[in-house]
Amino acid sequence: MLRRVRLIACSLAAALCLAAGHAQAAVWALKVAVLENAPPMAYRDADGRLTGFSVEVARALCDEMQAQCSFQTTVLEQLVDQLVAGEFDIAAVSLLDTPERRSRILFSQPYFRSISLWIGKPGVLPGEHGLRIAVLKGSAQESYARKQGWETVGVRTSGELAEPLIAGSAQAAIVPMNTSLNLQKNKDFQRLGLHSAVLKAPELVGNAAFGINPRRPELRRMVDAALERIKRNGVYERINTQFLPFRVL
Amino acid sequence: MAGQAVRNRYTTSQMSVLLAATFALLFTTVVALLAVDQQRVLLAAERLQQQTVPEIIRFQRLTRNLEKLRQEGERLLASGTPAGRQESLFMIMLVASHPSILEHPPSAKLARDTEAFLVDAARLASEDPATLPLRLAEWQQIVTRLNLLVDDLSVEGVNLVASDLVDMTAAMRLANYQLIGTMLLVGGFLVLTMVLLRKHLLCPLQRIDRALSSLNVDQPTPDFPEASLAEIHAVEEASKRLHSVMLSNQAALRKVELLASRDDLTGLINRRHFMDLAEAELRRAQRYNRPVAIAFADLDFFKSLNDTYGHHAGDVVLCAFAHLLSESVRQSDLVCRYGGEEFALLFPESTVDKAHLLVERFRERVADREFRLPDGARLRLTLSIGLADASHCAIEAALKRADLALYEAKRRGRNQVVVASDAC
Numbered sequence: 321m322l323r324r325v326r327l328i329a330c331s332l333a334a335a336l337c338l339a340a341g342h343a344q345a346a347v348w349a350l351k352v353a354v355l356e357n358a359p360p361m362a363y364r365d366a367d368g369r370l371t372g373f374s375v376e377v378a379r380a381l382c383d384e385m386q387a388q389c390s391f392q393t394t395v396l397e398q399l400v401d402q403l404v405a406g407e408f409d410i411a412a413v414s415l416l417d418t419p420e421r422r423s424r425i426l427f428s429q430p431y432f433r434s435i436s437l438w439i440g441k442p443g444v445l446p447g448e449h450g451l452r453i454a455v456l457k458g459s460a461q462e463s464y465a466r467k468q469g470w471e472t473v474g475v476r477t478s479g480e481l482a483e484p485l486i487a488g489s490a491q492a493a494i495v496p497m498n499t500s501l502n503l504q505k506n507k508d509f510q511r512l513g514l515h516s517a518v519l520k521a522p523e524l525v526g527n528a529a530f531g532i533n534p535r536r537p538e539l540r541r542m543v544d545a546a547l548e549r550i551k552r553n554g555v556y557e558r559i560n561t562q563f564l565p566f567r568v569l
Numbered sequence: 570m571a572g573q574a575v576r577n578r579y580t581t582s583q584m585s586v587l588l589a590a591t592f593a594l595l596f597t598t599v600v601a602l603l604a605v606d607q608q609r610v611l612l613a614a615e616r617l618q619q620q621t622v623p624e625i626i627r628f629q630r631l632t633r634n635l636e637k638l639r640q641e642g643e644r645l646l647a648s649g650t651p652a653g654r655q656e657s658l659f660m661i662m663l664v665a666s667h668p669s670i671l672e673h674p675p676s677a678k679l680a681r682d683t684e685a686f687l688v689d690a691a692r693l694a695s696e697d698p699a700t701l702p703l704r705l706a707e708w709q710q711i712v713t714r715l716n717l718l719v720d721d722l723s724v725e726g727v728n729l730v731a732s733d734l735v736d737m738t739a740a741m742r743l744a745n746y747q748l749i750g751t752m753l754l755v756g757g758f759l760v761l762t763m764v765l766l767r768k769h770l771l772c773p774l775q776r777i778d779r780a781l782s783s784l785n786v787d788q789p790t791p792d793f794p795e796a797s798l799a800e801i802h803a804v805e806e807a808s809k810r811l812h813s814v815m816l817s818n819q820a821a822l823r824k825v826e827l828l829a830s831r832d833d834l835t836g837l838i839n840r841r842h843f844m845d846l847a848e849a850e851l852r853r854a855q856r857y858n859r860p861v862a863i864a865f866a867d868l869d870f871f872k873s874l875n876d877t878y879g880h881h882a883g884d885v886v887l888c889a890f891a892h893l894l895s896e897s898v899r900q901s902d903l904v905c906r907y908g909g910e911e912f913a914l915l916f917p918e919s920t921v922d923k924a925h926l927l928v929e930r931f932r933e934r935v936a937d938r939e940f941r942l943p944d945g946a947r948l949r950l951t952l953s954i955g956l957a958d959a960s961h962c963a964i965e966a967a968l969k970r971a972d973l974a975l976y977e978a979k980r981r982g983r984n985q986v987v988v989a990s991d992a993c
Binding site: 433437474501506510525526552565 | 622625656
């Protein structure tokens, strides 16, 4: 009888140890890539802390997944290569779903829906000869402009998009909707008196999603499930309100 | 039996298999129905979760954007500077071009109208700011349209939930009815089973129990109504057979008893049986203080008859004598062949004197009688009788005294009755 009790106690202890080990393993680490100087999507606040719509959605997803996420900044230009190389697990960057990207990385479910804007002097039309167009390097807007055979001026961060326009090295820009919100706040940019119009190109409109390491399809399922939960439990709506002036999904 | 219509009978195993199969079928059907209902409820709940809730959230976002349009419109109209109006127009363009608005045709149309109106108002205002207040009435119409659409969308969201809930409630209610129906059905089936068991098993068993408890040769053959179960029928038939076997055993026993108590040759009761009966008779007489007499009768010179005419002739004479003897006594008197040519007689309710008269008359009757032998010869026989009172004696003692009296009769020359004089 005593032996049996001892056996049960040992089994219980072992089970507890296993469960504890499992719980320990449940706190798992993820490397998350974010952009910098891309307000309102990703930027550093007054305290130097990374924040923004994409960053906070990524934080909420990490909380949902109970993952220990380490955020590392990068630039869009290198993002897909780094993701393919396995330097990051998740790219918390708004990526339009283009065939080029889709052939190399995995996409999460969309976390908002975007449009792209043509910004230029009134009367200046896309594709006009001698026009140089400011774009973010590595962006869908850049590859769209190149496909059209337009001359582009690339910048490394969204926050720098106003510079070539102000400096006069570019006469127009193609920017995603959220970036344009930030541009509108730039006094120097405002003085240029540029006109904005929605660019009705199918590849520049629609779902924006996070990129996922292509070797981790199970991670995509978890991210999608977490995203579905925060879309329902109000967390997503609060982040939307905090960073963007209207509902973007 | 042959006249009765042959009816189908089931064995208990057939009956139990039939009942179990019916129950299993019934239960499976009902469980399947319940499972279908449950599936309906689950589907409705899943639809609510997977489709309706996201749809409602989508409607909420859409209404927020419509309100954003209105706010920006108000801001534009209130703005005193072209830059401020431009800012609002920019926001209005973004919202009105956003897929969330475009995918909902009524919202898309209204957003287009709103944008067109505000672009126009801003253009005119940049030429002449005084035109703005003139357009407020028109703007109020657009605001009303925006507000109405927001109302519609809110109600639509609620209606989606309500419709899912109505579906779920209907499914639950149906499931509830089916559950009640199921319980009634199962209850009914159990009652039916009990009734069938009672009718075809318990009641027949009780009947069999009653019949077997009172199974007796004095009772008529047990009669059972037609049984449906083969085993019950078999037991009933067996108890009928048992009864008839009991009857035939009883008859055989009676026959054997009769054989055991009679004398083979004469048919009179034998000595053993006589002793039993006489003893009982004596006890009875002595208890009630009633007279009883006992006698021994012996054919005179019977041995020489045997020697002369043969044993067969002797037997014939003994039979004829026995017949005559049993005819001559009263119904209640006992007559037995005691052995050889000696006969014992018991006269209940008779004093020695009355018995004396009786045996004397019989003696005379024998003496007057001619016995016919098988070969046609005729002969006469005489008989000696010893009579004794048995009212106060044990049977052996009484017999002994009668025997002594018989001996005395023989000694006195035969063909006479001698009454034992001394009392016991």
